[in-house]
Amino acid sequence: MAKACRFCANQLMSRWKNIVGLNVSIGAFVGKYPHAFEIFTHPCRRNLCCRITDKLKELVEEEECVVREFEVxxxxxxxxxxxxxxxxxxxxxxxxxxxxxxxxxxxxxxxxxxxxxxxxxxxxxxxxxxVDGDDDERLSVAKVEEWREVEYREKWLSEFETNYAFPINLPTGFKIEKGFREELRNWQRVPYLKPYERKEISRSVERFEKRVVAVIHELLSLTVEKMVEVERLAHFRKDLGIEVNLREVILKHPGIFYVSTKGSTQTLFLREAYSKGCLIEPNPVYSVRRKMLDLVLLEKRHSKELLQSCEEERDVEVRYDEDWEGERDGDWILPILEK
The missing domain is CATH 1.10.10 (Arc Repressor Mutant, subunit A)
Known part of the structure; x- marks a missing residue:
């Protein structure tokens, strides 16, 4: 991934505005996060450029190592x-x-x-x-089934209540209308074909939609951050048998899913996996990405110390000559058109 942070110096960052879904100029965006991006003047061409800071570069390399380490x-x-x-x-x-x-x-x-x-x-x-011949039955157990087992054993709930139920965490301030609780209770009891079962899918609309909820729930459980862009999720519709209106199904279950609409993208979260904005059960990949997010969220706080450290680094850098091509190994260096 560190290698992917190097780009040709004549590629303009302003062209990326729509690609990355920004609703502000690239210049305004990178200027807002000095702990992640360093803006400087090209020593030869004298245009304004940008590259990732050493701190962010270290985290990018750390993420790459963690991903390799937990490849299994x-x-x-x-x-x-x-x-x-x-x-x-x-x-x-x-x-x-x-x-x-x-x-x-x-x-x-x-x-x-x-x-x-x-x-x-x-x-x-x-x-x-x-590849055929897998005998590990544990791989065919969905995350929600593990939750049901705990509910059944620790809370002494009947099998009838838990066999097809999902954890429900309604958002704060959710308006519960008349009949909602009864409707939810009945939905929890609806049997359906579970994600890893290879039988013929029921033609019942209610059972089919509940299986779709189960498949989306399991797919989100398999992600390292329990989240995915809705647009990317749509590419699995045919293979996973979720050929329905995804947004409609997701929005019908606010106690299971949460949709963030920040920027120009819609991101789907597994509500039960988060508490106060953080993953309840973090993993190594999530942890290093969280450190990246924390670095970005510093915005301009402690920027004086950052500026001082950057100036100290420049004092010991080798002077650029006229053949300088704007690249250092692993750096993200791009000219900025917009301020």
Whole structure:
């Protein structure tokens, strides 16, 4: 990932505004986060440029190392997705779009898919297939089923109440209308085909939609941050059998899912996995990304100390000559058109 932070100096950051979903200028954005981005004047061309700070660079490299270290966990996630798919296959493009959410490295096709041939295999350039003969029944247990087991044993609830139930955490201030509780109670008891079951899907609309909720719930549980962009989730619709109006189903269950609409993207969160904005059960990949977020959220606080440290670094840097091409290993250096 550190290598991906280097770009050609003639590529303008302003062109990225729509791509990354910003509603402000690139110049205003990078200027707001001095702990993450360093703005400087090109020594030869004299135009305003930007690169990531050393602190952020270290965290990018740390994330890359953590992803490699916990590669086996990522393999398990991919395998569970294949087990959940209707025909035991997944579109590689969909995996590529969701590689960060699944904790996969940038080069996952070569470093993961081609390496674990006993788990899955590439049928062609864009189709990943599950290898038969897996006897680990634990992979076919959904996260919500583990929760049900705890509810059944620790809270002494009947099997009738817990067999098909989901954890419900209604948002603060949610208006409970007349009949809502009874309707929710009845929905909790509706039987459905569970995510890893390969039987014929019921034609009942209610049961079909509940299975879709279960599949989305399980997919979110498999991500390292229990969140995914709705647009990326849509690429799994065919393989996972969730060919319905995703937004409509998600919005019908505010006690299970939360949709953030910040910026120009819609991000889906698993509500039960978070408390006060943080993951309840953090993992190493999430933890390093949280450190990145904390660095960015500093905004301009402690910027005087940051400026002083940058000036000290420049004092010991080798002077640039006329052949300077604007690159240092691992740096993100781009000219800024907008201020």
């Amino acid at each position: 966990d990522a393999v398990r996630r991919v395998k569970k997705l294949l087990l959940m798919s209707r025909k035991g296959v997944l579109n590689v493009h969909a995996l590529r779009l969701m590689r960060k959410e699944l904790g996969l490295p940038e080069d996952f096709r070569d470093s993961v898919l081609a390496k674990y041939t006993s788990e899955f295999r590439l049928v062609d350039l864009e189709t990943l297939e599950l």
